[in-house]
Amino acid sequence: MIKSAFDPTGFTRYQQLLDLFTVSASSWTVDELAHALGKPKSSVYRSVRELVAAGYLESAASAKYRLGPAFIVANRVIEKTDPLVVSGAAVIHSLAAAVAVPCVVVLARLYGSQVVCVADERTAGSHAPAFERGRLMPIDRGATSLAILAQARGKALANLLSATGVTDSERSAVLTDKLKEIRKAGIAVTTDEVDPGLTGWAVPVTHKGFGITASLSIVCSTDDVTDLNINELTAGLLSSGALIEKHMQLVFDEVVQVQMNTNRASNQ
Amino acid sequence: MIKSAFDPTGFTRYQQLLDLFTVSASSWTVDELAHALGKPKSSVYRSVRELVAAGYLESAASAKYRLGPAFIVANRVIEKTDPLVVSGAAVIHSLAAAVAVPCVVVLARLYGSQVVCVADERTAGSHAPAFERGRLMPIDRGATSLAILAQARGKALANLLSATGVTDSERSAVLTDKLKEIRKAGIAVTTDEVDPGLTGWAVPVTHKGFGITASLSIVCSTDDVTDLNINELTAGLLSSGALIEKHMQLVFDEVVQVQMNTNRASNQ
DNA sequence: TAATAATTTATCGTATATTGATATTTTTTA
DNA sequence: TAAAAAATATCAATATACGATAAATTATTA
Numbered sequence: 001m002i003k004s005a006f007d008p009t010g011f012t013r014y015q016q017l018l019d020l021f022t023v024s025a026s027s028w029t030v031d032e033l034a035h036a037l038g039k040p041k042s043s044v045y046r047s048v049r050e051l052v053a054a055g056y057l058e059s060a061a062s063a064k065y066r067l068g069p070a071f072i073v074a075n076r077v078i079e080k081t082d083p084l085v086v087s088g089a090a091v092i093h094s095l096a097a098a099v100a101v102p103c104v105v106v107l108a109r110l111y112g113s114q115v116v117c118v119a120d121e122r123t124a125g126s127h128a129p130a131f132e133r134g135r136l137m138p139i140d141r142g143a144t145s146l147a148i149l150a151q152a153r154g155k156a157l158a159n160l161l162s163a164t165g166v167t168d169s170e171r172s173a174v175l176t177d178k179l180k181e182i183r184k185a186g187i188a189v190t191t192d193e194v195d196p197g198l199t200g201w202a203v204p205v206t207h208k209g210f211g212i213t214a215s216l217s218i219v220c221s222t223d224d225v226t227d228l229n230i231n232e233l234t235a236g237l238l239s240s241g242a243l244i245e246k247h248m249q250l251v252f253d254e255v256v257q258v259q260m261n262t263n264r265a266s267n268q
Numbered sequence: 269m270i271k272s273a274f275d276p277t278g279f280t281r282y283q284q285l286l287d288l289f290t291v292s293a294s295s296w297t298v299d300e301l302a303h304a305l306g307k308p309k310s311s312v313y314r315s316v317r318e319l320v321a322a323g324y325l326e327s328a329a330s331a332k333y334r335l336g337p338a339f340i341v342a343n344r345v346i347e348k349t350d351p352l353v354v355s356g357a358a359v360i361h362s363l364a365a366a367v368a369v370p371c372v373v374v375l376a377r378l379y380g381s382q383v384v385c386v387a388d389e390r391t392a393g394s395h396a397p398a399f400e401r402g403r404l405m406p407i408d409r410g411a412t413s414l415a416i417l418a419q420a421r422g423k424a425l426a427n428l429l430s431a432t433g434v435t436d437s438e439r440s441a442v443l444t445d446k447l448k449e450i451r452k453a454g455i456a457v458t459t460d461e462v463d464p465g466l467t468g469w470a471v472p473v474t475h476k477g478f479g480i481t482a483s484l485s486i487v488c489s490t491d492d493v494t495d496l497n498i499n500e501l502t503a504g505l506l507s508s509g510a511l512i513e514k515h516m517q518l519v520f521d522e523v524v525q526v527q528m529n530t531n532r533a534s535n536q
Numbered sequence: 537t538a539a540t541a542a543t544t545t546a547t548c549g550t551a552t553a554t555t556g557a558t559a560t561t562t563t564t565t566a
Numbered sequence: 567t568a569a570a571a572a573a574t575a576t577c578a579a580t581a582t583a584c585g586a587t588a589a590a591t592t593a594t595t596a
Contacts, residue, residue: 011318026349050279075343076402081294111337134344
């Protein structure tokens with residue numbers, strides 16, 4: 001019985017349950033859940049029943065449970081309405097089409113002290129499994145993440161670094177220098193940091209109003225990189241990033257506009 | 269203040285909150301949420317804070333909140349592990365490529381008393397917005413849904429019908445006849461039932477072990493339908509449906525195998 | 537920059553929902 | 567059909583959620 005440090009209250013108890021359902025452990029019996037959570041079966045049965053009723057879990061074969069369709073429905077809402085995802089969708093599609101070498105175009109954002117990919121577009125012949133929508137990535141490795149990390153300053157940066165467990169002062173100094181370089185250059189480049197044999201370029205994508213801290217990146221095989229296509233590639237990345245930011249601003253202006261109308265109406 | 273019938277307990281109170289976030293109302297202030305739920309602001313603030321901490325909500329511009337990235341992460345788990353989605357992905361892709369006319373290939377399943385699309389693949393030039401991943405559809409209209417409804421019998425069927433509010437005995441009789449026809453033919457065909465100008469064909473897709481009740485369907489413009497391509501289309505649909513079921517059975521056998529090994533190991 | 541408004545968090549006593557041990561029912565398996 | 571496993575129901579103790587209010591923080595405006 002693996003007892004967790006604290007008895008969860010509120011939403012936490014449901015979160016702990018749901019968090020157990022991962023790609024590598026996608027279905028659980030109540031027994032297994034109870035054991036993993038260090039809780040009695042009767043309590044877990046109750047929580048599971050509630051989550052099943054809500055569509056967040058569903059019963060699968062042989063007394064197992066898996067994530068339910070409620071997530072698919074909510075995912076669509078995000079896909080159709082999230083400013084970053086909406087603004088990025090069209091842009092990453094045409095960027096991928098424009099890049100000459102086989103690659104993955106990735107739109108990623110900050111999620112707690114990690115980075116999560118929120119959109120990916122891959123050209124034929126590209127295999128970079130680490131960069132797919134919904135996948136979490138460490139914040140201190142890879143161009144995609146570093147372009148995001150470089151946007152944090154001062155206390156916020158310190159929090160992110162401490163959360164990832166970068167206590168080694170030497171590594172911390174190296175990282176700080178690297179972030180400084182990235183800020184100066186306006187683009188992050190790394191090779192072999194996430195997957196060996198892959199090189200990534202990333203530019204920051206931000207919207208202060210929406211509170212969005214993200215990055216747009218291209219990942220391709222290091223072998224395919226030549227002096228010739230690097231310029232093309234980085235130019236495309238920079239202009240695409242700017243395009244996404246511009247589009248988000250348009251969405252933002254719309255939202256504000258609607259809001260003002262609503263306020264005016266409700267004051268009458 | 270729109271008071272709901274019962275004070276929600278357990279997961280329901282979070283579900284009610286999250287359910288308010290839809291495509292047409294994707295961001296809410298706490299004030300708006302409190303009003304919609306008929307709850308005091310202080311309580312809603314607490315729930316919202318918990319959901320934000322869990323990544324199920326996040327704060328957006330001007331005191332608004334929107335759905336958070338936790339749904340994107342969970343969505344990936346489903347995308348990579350759900351038996352129906354995994355088994356259907358490759359099949360619907362090649363089916364769409366094989367169909368001569370512009371169309372949407374849809375994989376849908378039962379979700380409570382509704383139908384939800386879990387995968388869609390569209391050929392160039394096809395526009396059928398009602399059929400996209402994550403979208404909910406009424407269970408008593410359209411080939412996609414009827415092919416699913418036709419799988420229910422007796423009490424289960426009655427429950428589904430009553431949930432959709434089909435109290436009209438005449439309509440109920442018509443529907444019952446239609447379902448009988450569908451069962452006999454092994455395929456459902458409807459025209460103009462969901463979107464005017466569109467025709468849909470759907471075949472049942474089931475796996476008893478996994479507890480999956482679904483359908484595979486093709487939707488295209490009624491104008492594009494000719495006697496020539498109908499045969500081709502239905503044949504492709506039937507064989508693709510069978511292929512998905514066969515693939516699910518392979519996955520099922522694997523799971524059972526792994527399970528048996530695990531049990532054997534834990535008995536030693 | 538100061539003043540004002542809006543948003544968010546903190547506090548706290550009380551009512552109530554949650555909890556987990558146990559018994560019972562239902563479903564699955566042999 | 568019998569036995570085992572899974573799932574639900576029961577219930578008393580108690581921890582937790584609740585909501586009114588106050589305080590603090592953040593955003594907006596003058």
